[in-house]
Amino acid sequence: MNGIVNSLGGTNTSVAPGTPRIVSSRFDEPQGHTLEGYRSTGSYRGYEGLRAVLDMGPDEAGEMVKEATLLGRGGAGFPAGVKWGFCPPGVWPRYIVVNGDESEPGTYKDRVLMERDPHQLIEGCLIAAYAIGAAQVFLYVRGEMAHAQERVAAALNEAYEANLVGRNILGTDFSVDIVLTWGAGAYIVGEETALIESLEGHRGMPRLKPPFFPAAKGLYMRPTVVNNVETLSNLPWMANHGVSEYRAIGTENSPGTRLIALSGHVNSPGVFEVPQGTTTFRDLFESPEFGGGIRDGHELKMFIPGGASAPWFFAEHVDLPLEAKVVGPEGSMLGSGAVVVMDETTDAVRACLRIVRFFARESCGKCTPCREGTTWEEQILTRLLEGHGRPGDLELLLDVADNISPGPYPVASDPQNSLEAVPYPPRQTTICPLGPSSVAPITSAIRRFRSEFTDKITRRPSIPVGSETPAPATAATAGEVGHG
Amino acid sequence: MARLNEANEQLARAIIARYPEPRSALIPLCHLAQEQDGWLDEDAMAHVAELIGCTPAQVLGTASFYEMFKLHPVGKYCINVCTNISCQLLGGEELLEHAESRLGVRSGGTTPDGMFTLEDVECVAACTEAPAVQVNYRYFHRVGIEDFDALIDALLAGELDDVVPPHGTLAKVRQDLAADRIANITAPEDQEMPVWIARAEASAGEGAAT
Numbered sequence: 001m002n003g004i005v006n007s008l009g010g011t012n013t014s015v016a017p018g019t020p021r022i023v024s025s026r027f028d029e030p031q032g033h034t035l036e037g038y039r040s041t042g043s044y045r046g047y048e049g050l051r052a053v054l055d056m057g058p059d060e061a062g063e064m065v066k067e068a069t070l071l072g073r074g075g076a077g078f079p080a081g082v083k084w085g086f087c088p089p090g091v092w093p094r095y096i097v098v099n100g101d102e103s104e105p106g107t108y109k110d111r112v113l114m115e116r117d118p119h120q121l122i123e124g125c126l127i128a129a130y131a132i133g134a135a136q137v138f139l140y141v142r143g144e145m146a147h148a149q150e151r152v153a154a155a156l157n158e159a160y161e162a163n164l165v166g167r168n169i170l171g172t173d174f175s176v177d178i179v180l181t182w183g184a185g186a187y188i189v190g191e192e193t194a195l196i197e198s199l200e201g202h203r204g205m206p207r208l209k210p211p212f213f214p215a216a217k218g219l220y221m222r223p224t225v226v227n228n229v230e231t232l233s234n235l236p237w238m239a240n241h242g243v244s245e246y247r248a249i250g251t252e253n254s255p256g257t258r259l260i261a262l263s264g265h266v267n268s269p270g271v272f273e274v275p276q277g278t279t280t281f282r283d284l285f286e287s288p289e290f291g292g293g294i295r296d297g298h299e300l301k302m303f304i305p306g307g308a309s310a311p312w313f314f315a316e317h318v319d320l321p322l323e324a325k326v327v328g329p330e331g332s333m334l335g336s337g338a339v340v341v342m343d344e345t346t347d348a349v350r351a352c353l354r355i356v357r358f359f360a361r362e363s364c365g366k367c368t369p370c371r372e373g374t375t376w377e378e379q380i381l382t383r384l385l386e387g388h389g390r391p392g393d394l395e396l397l398l399d400v401a402d403n404i405s406p407g408p409y410p411v412a413s414d415p416q417n418s419l420e421a422v423p424y425p426p427r428q429t430t431i432c433p434l435g436p437s438s439v440a441p442i443t444s445a446i447r448r449f450r451s452e453f454t455d456k457i458t459r460r461p462s463i464p465v466g467s468e469t470p471a472p473a474t475a476a477t478a479g480e481v482g483h484g
Numbered sequence: 485m486a487r488l489n490e491a492n493e494q495l496a497r498a499i500i501a502r503y504p505e506p507r508s509a510l511i512p513l514c515h516l517a518q519e520q521d522g523w524l525d526e527d528a529m530a531h532v533a534e535l536i537g538c539t540p541a542q543v544l545g546t547a548s549f550y551e552m553f554k555l556h557p558v559g560k561y562c563i564n565v566c567t568n569i570s571c572q573l574l575g576g577e578e579l580l581e582h583a584e585s586r587l588g589v590r591s592g593g594t595t596p597d598g599m600f601t602l603e604d605v606e607c608v609a610a611c612t613e614a615p616a617v618q619v620n621y622r623y624f625h626r627v628g629i630e631d632f633d634a635l636i637d638a639l640l641a642g643e644l645d646d647v648v649p650p651h652g653t654l655a656k657v658r659q660d661l662a663a664d665r666i667a668n669i670t671a672p673e674d675q676e677m678p679v680w681i682a683r684a685e686a687s688a689g690e691g692a693a694t
Contacts, residue, residue, distance in 0.1 A: 057684045093675035105568045105607040133681040135668035146621040149655035167667040173679045175667040179502045180659045184550030201510030203549035220672045263570035263611035
């Protein structure tokens with residue numbers, strides 16, 4: 001019995017030796033979540049970066065983030081500085097919405113950031129608000145994360161009290177409100193336009209883009225920047241240490257670090273801060289400070305490199321670096337920093353069904369291909385797994401998938417079947433990528449483990465043709481009955 | 485059950501004031517009603533509708549989309565067992581089966597004594613600590629079969645009352661944003677260019693002029 005794990009303890013967090021801790025430096029500080037702790041511990045002094053940014057002009061602050069190539073950490077990996085620049089000039093107000101609705105299966109990083117270092121996030125919000133010209137920030141925390149809500153609320157109360165949020169921050173003319181708001185349990189609300197719908201008090205259904213790009217027509221149809229919790233949490237360190245020091249970590253295309261939640265069949269799962277681009281999956285799985293190897297005595301069968309929406313990778317992909325520009329062309333994505341490892345004991349059909357079932361349950365129901373398609377996929381996979389699969393089910397499954405995501409679906413290269421990789425992202429017949437994401441496990445599993453599926457079809461009960469009792473029908477008709 | 489009581493109505497008005505448009509307070513107010521009653525009652529939804537100026541049907545329309553809102557009474561403790569991929573790999577589905585037999589209800593059901601509602605839920609963001617369980621949205625990490633039984637026993641004995649509030653209560657700490665603290669929140673159409681942006685543009689203009 002581990003007791004309640006809602007603060008410290010219970011989660012393994014680590015960095016590679018010699019790597020600076022950009023966002024995780026207070027994870028192990030018992031008081032890191034308080035204002036006092038934020039100012040006195042960690043890899044920089046809390047709210048000093050804000051002071052430095054307030055001395056710059058807002059444009060200069062935006063330029064800093066652009067130069068740093070701060071990639072969005074929510075899944076799409078789009079540079080935050082560029083995203084900020086999409087707001088049409090001269091249209092006010094602008095809003096910032098912080099996406100803390102972390103719920104992609106396998107992803108566990110924003111919750112740690114909000115629970116253990118809420119002031120870091122608040123300072124990040126302030127820097128962004130100053131640069132963009134937003135006077136109101138809405139910090140949307142996932143409904144199920146009661147403890148994260150408590151920590152963020154307490155931190156906001158402290159920050160308002162200390163004149164770090166609110167009117168005339170630190171004696172300047174910069175005034176901003178940060179409002180904590182929260183959801184009520186819906187995965188799709190992690191999609192930015194659905195998040196905005198939810199924040200407006202509606203059902204969380206994504207909006208069509210175009211015309212509803214948040215930067216132009218977002219919250220209340222006003223320009224809105226939606227950023228992920230981890231993205232904004234990078235800003236205070238950057239403001240303290242400068243862009244060149246930030247760019248010195250990782251690679252040219254993907255500077256800085258990112259938090260990876262490594263789960264599944266490894267010896268020591270955990271949330272790890274790793275340099276982008278230079279760390280490989282093998283480092284993550286095997287090095288003692290991270291995964292510590294595949295679960296004892298077992299070997300890798302497949303792994304998910306970026307959350308349940310990402311096509312699967314296999315043993316031949318472990319030496320790929322955590323670099324979006326490499327992983328994308330290889331047919332998958334880094335997504336939200338969720339790596340799930342599965343060893344050879346894993347039933348590919350069962351794992352596939354579980355992920356598909358997630359998308360079927362979480363489909364918001366707006367687009368027909370997703371609403372109906374994911375349900376069909378779940379039904380077909382369920383009957384396969386339960387031993388009631390019918391001949392032609394695999395073809396049917398792939399046909400349904402093709403209606404949600406037409407054309408070749410992104411896949412990892414597959415030397416065993418001499419197939420080349422198809423690059424990410426997929427095409428879609430839906431408004432948002434939820435439906436197409438359900439196709440990822442299906443195509444991944446069927447390409448590589450087709451026999452596991454077909455075995456489940458042929459293993460169906462059929463009428464035995466005994467030699468002693470005379471069969472009521474010929475063997476041929478019995479076979480037909482068996483497959484009827 | 486009931487409409488929001490007087491204290492909660494005050495709180496509700498303070499929450500509404502934090503948003504540029506009142507309807508944005510819909511989800512927080514439904515949480516408040518659920519905190520009061522343990523579930524979301526029709527009268528409470530009607531009251532929320534009055535407060536934010538929409539129809540009760542619109543409140544129901546939004547609330548019914550979100551799985552945390554319980555439109556019928558549930559147990560004092562909602563036991564959410566995660567069975568998504570990371571937890572499934574380490575025994576989440578077996579744990580759910582055990583929970584069903586221990587509590588004597590299927591997933592979605594409530595025990596006759598009204599103590600427990602069991603649900604199999606999607607990823608709760610504790611993937612590295614699988615299998616994960618939430619009780620009224622409080623986390624329990626790496627829960628084995630025996631841990632689960634110990635957890636139920638502890639809940640029944642009231643040993644966890646400090647850490648697990650009755651169903652409906654989410655955060656025990658609220659943001660304290662009194663009206664006199666709010667710096668900028670007004671309706672969107674009343675907002676202008678922020679002062680610091682105007683100042684920066686003015687000084688840039690001067691720089692260009694000189």
